[in-house]
Amino acid sequence: MKTNVRLCHLLLRRRFCTKSAPKVKTRMGKQMGAWQICQYGGNEELTQTTAARAPSIQKPTDLLIEIHAASVNPIDTLMRGGYGKTMLNMLRQGLWNQAGGTEFPLILGRDFSGVVMETGKDVTRYKPGDEVWGAIAAQRQGTHAQYCIVGQSEISHKPKSLSHVEAASLPYVAVTTWTALCQVGGLTQKNAQNQRVLIHGGSGGLGTFAIQLMKAWGAEVTTTCSTDAVGLVQSLGADVVIDYKTQDVQSELQRISGFDVILDPIGGKIPTFSTDLLKSWRNSKYVTLVTPVLSNTDKFGIPLGLFTSATSFGTNIIKGISNGRSYRWALFIPNGNALGQIAKLVDDGKIEPVIDKVFTFDQLPDAFQKVEGKHGRGKTVISIKDS
Known part of the structure; x- marks a missing residue:
């Protein structure tokens, strides 16, 4: 009986995915390998x-890019479960011209390295055969496939010193870090020298990149x-490493407080004490990547979700602003x-x-x-092309 139920479920999924797929032009009628989901859920929904x-x-x-390698980011696992679907589907309707349609079958994955x-x-900046890397907008079909479509503003030429596998590890975390520390945090190669920067969660993909970028620009990290x-x-x-397994993070940070910029990709209890670690009278900034915008629009819909998020943001700004300190949100933006x-x-x-x-x-x-499972080290x- 259980087998029959499962079989019916799979047949319904196949029928749903086939009939509801977004109407897109095919590349000379060709097919490609890809991992797709036909409904939101766990790993069981990933279908090759x-x-x-x-x-x-x-x-x-x-x-059109032939993808040689891509990466898996925490945002991919969240999107597999439906995170952000309300806002992203509104954006997809404009991108795919599919008002009233569905996003399925959906390909996940945000960054890649490949060939034009x-x-x-x-x-004007690229031609067929160029090796490029990029991190594409979340409303686009993703990069866990053999091919993807990107805008020229979302990519650049791949570093010559890296293989495609190495290069694919960087774009999403690099662009997200750039948005947070540079566009929102105000740090540049010219002004970062000797700035004191705190990066929570330094061993993850984003943290390992952020540490290197700040050290390349001369900051104290x-x-x-x-x-x-x-x-x-x-x-x-x-420069300073606090081991949260053996040390009390809050007390250790309070002892060495006086940061110009704090980057928080974790959330949780961190915001409750982090703003107090900022310098006073120095236009110091706490920048968090953990924002409620997408979750609120999923829960309340677009208008009320945005209003609720704006209210929350305003409250945090009021709490965070004191003596020149500020509280700010940052989101991934292709760049x-x-x-x-x-x-x-x-x-x-x-x-590296x-x-x-x-x-x-x-x-x-x-x-x-x-x-x-989290706790990744980078x-x-x-690897797609050579698989």
Whole structure:
């Protein structure tokens, strides 16, 4: 009986995915390999296919990319469960012109390294055969596939010193860090010298990149991590390391407080004491990547969700502002120009990829499971072209 129920469930999913798929042009009728979900849920919803419809260029500023490697980020595991679907589906309706349609079958994955196959007529910076890397907007079909469509503003030329697998580990965390520390936090290569920066969770994918970027620009970096990651973050240049397994993080940070910028990719209890660690009268900033915008719109819908988020943001600003301190939110925003500057830092030997584990394309569900387990040391990467 259980077998029959499961079979019916699978048949319904297959029927739903086939009939409801978004209408997109195919690339010369070709098919591609991809991992898709046909409904939100856990790892059991990830389905591998060799017959996904390969995408085609629909806008003059878009490019078709053959993906050689991609990574799995925590945002991918959240999106697999439906996180952000309300806001993202509104954006997808404009991107795919599918008002009233569905996002399924949906390909996850945000960053990649690969080769340009075709370009739109208004693309001027790239040509077929160029090796590029990028992190694409969340409303686009993702990069856990053999091909993807990207806008030229979302990519840059890949660092020449890196393989595709190495390069694929960086774009999403690099662009997210850039948004948080540079665009929101106000740090630049010119003004970061001797700035005191606190990075919570320094051993993860985002933390390992943020430490290197700040050290490349001459900042003094303090970070937190567990005992087994102390050596790693020290090797990346962290000046002060607080081991949350053996030390009281809050009391240790209060003892050495006086930070110009604090980056929080973790949330939880951290915001309750972090703003007090900022310098006074120095326009210091606490920047968090843990925002309620997408979860609120999922829960309340677009208008009420945005209003609720704005109210929460205003409350946090009022609590955080004192003596020149400020509380700010940051979100991932694709940024090809930032990736171009980061590529130069990589080729100059100032930033290196930190890869925890590489999986083959067939092992993608295992990669999701690893990322969900947290406590990663750097990034989890998927080799696609050579799988």
